[in-house]
Amino acid sequence: MKDIKVIAFDADDTLWVNEPYFREAEEKFSNLLEDFLPHHSVQKELFKTEMDNLALYGYGVKSFMLSMVETIGRITDEKADIKLVNKAVNLGRELLNKPVEILDGVEKVLAALNGGYRLVMATKGDLLDQERKLIKSGLEKHFHHIEIMSDKKVSDYAKLLKHLDCKPEHFLMIGNSVKSDIIPVLELGGFAIHVPYHTTWAYEKVDIKIDDPRFFEAESIERIIDFIS
Amino acid sequence: MKDIKVIAFDADDTLWVNEPYFREAEEKFSNLLEDFLPHHSVQKELFKTEMDNLALYGYGVKSFMLSMVETIGRITDEKADIKLVNKAVNLGRELLNKPVEILDGVEKVLAALNGGYRLVMATKGDLLDQERKLIKSGLEKHFHHIEIMSDKKVSDYAKLLKHLDCKPEHFLMIGNSVKSDIIPVLELGGFAIHVPYHTTWAYEKVDIKIDDPRFFEAESIERIIDFIS
Structure with a gap:
């Protein structure tokens, strides 16, 4: 990487x-x-x-x-x-109206990576709701670009990469959903790190063992640094 | 202009x-x-x-x-x-589930401007619904960039301009809502052409006479060409 x-x-x-x-x-x-x-x-x-x-x-x-x-x-x-x-x-x-509860280690990791990389937030969901959560979180300052996507299929990531003018081999996606954050990105030729979360929506669950040299699994978001640096 | x-x-x-x-x-x-x-x-x-x-x-x-x-x-x-x-x-x-009914003159105008300018679609509403309407319309090919905005206030246009790396004096907005498409763009220092539509949502109605050298009123979308060229 x-x-x-x-x-x-x-x-x-x-x-x-x-x-x-x-x-x-x-x-x-x-x-x-x-x-x-x-x-x-x-x-x-x-x-x-x-x-x-x-x-x-x-x-x-x-x-x-x-x-x-x-x-x-x-x-x-x-x-x-x-x-x-x-x-x-x-x-x-x-x-x-829920408050935004930032997960452990997130701020530290974003601060550590900011400057060395273009950081992007890529999420699906309600446009206004996700924008509101980002503002409530105070994390906006770390991101070069925010993409709120109607879906996270291969074609959606292809559009995002084109928009960012970034080749797949220069792109790393980090997320908790193997289905939405990992598989489509690997399929495009990008890198992906899965950071599991204890609760997963039934829709996002997949029973697949991924064998790909561009795929990594981190037990917490703080550990992604081990793979990147 | x-x-x-x-x-x-x-x-x-x-x-x-x-x-x-x-x-x-x-x-x-x-x-x-x-x-x-x-x-x-x-x-x-x-x-x-x-x-x-x-x-x-x-x-x-x-x-x-x-x-x-x-x-x-x-x-x-x-x-x-x-x-x-x-x-x-x-x-x-x-x-x-409504079909998309393109307004008279739109395709002709987009085809005429495409090439000479970066064309952008800037709309508010549901993310998925607006994407779906764009695809149904067949107009996607004319646009360099699609922006689905959670609102159309001055700060939202400022973000869009930053994102497009475009100065206000190089930006022209065209739309039917004086409140959402015209006033905030003029406030930023951009150009705006109002193309009225016969039906307007009560929320978008304003009773303001605009006196601004960067503001124009076109009686139909086909007439915007008169102001641009």
Whole structure:
């Protein structure tokens, strides 16, 4: 990894806490519907709705909110009290208003790499929500460029690289999702370091063993320095 | 306007039809609630909800959908049948699935300017929805850069100009909203051409007479050529 010029960081669950907040919201959502279905079935139904809506709504909290609303209608055969809908919407509003909790080691690593590399934040989700989290985090000063992507497929990274005027062999992506942060970048010919997080959204889970000389696994974000320098 | 290097176009109601689709959805939404309130009051309440949610949700169809859902709860004092909520959500889904209707003259103008200038599309709204509309429109090939912005305030344009490495005096913005496309760009020292559209969202309406040597008004997008060349 001698020729890296651009280092891109995923944001949710790489720079700051995200998935545990969603899990908490899902728990509360299941509580709302426990008169109709057991918790695990509610969560299964919600996930099904989210997957059905992904192509139309994209990622992020507002999509999650709309999927909760739709799931209430379906699970209850349109018999739920509308108060449940408002409660679900409020769970989403709580998510949007959460404070940003930066993960351990992130500030130290960004400060250490800043100057030697062009640092990029590359995340998917709601445009405004991710911008707001970045501002709340105070991490904006470290980044040369912020890219909020509608998806993280190979074609999306290809567009990002073109935009940054960076060849794949000079590009390193760091993130917690093998599916979104690692596989598409390796496929393009870039480098990738996986920094696992304890909680992963079912959608992001993959059961693949990666065997690629441009792939590395770091047990924490502070350890990525070992691979780069 | 001799030194223009970058020409940026707003998208909704500048390149393609947008606001009339929202108006149609608002009409249908008022129909859903006519047992509770007269049409104009429903629309007033919906607009109030949208304004209250703007800072938290941002612009776009998903925000509009969540505001419809919330308005049903408030107008009916949480007594509405949940079926109304699902009907409102479906109005939003219809909006997301609308075909893209390119406005008269747009393709001709873009083709004429392409080559002589860096053309940019600068729009606010849902990230995925605006990307999808651009792809459906077939206009992507004309643009050097696409910027989907969470807002169109002076600071947002300043960021865009920095990103494009373009001085304000080399920048021309074209759009239908005096509030979002014209005033902030003039304030930065850029050029702006207003191309009015017959339908304007209440939020975008301003009652200001602009007296600025860098401001022009074109009666149709085809006439912008008169000012540029």
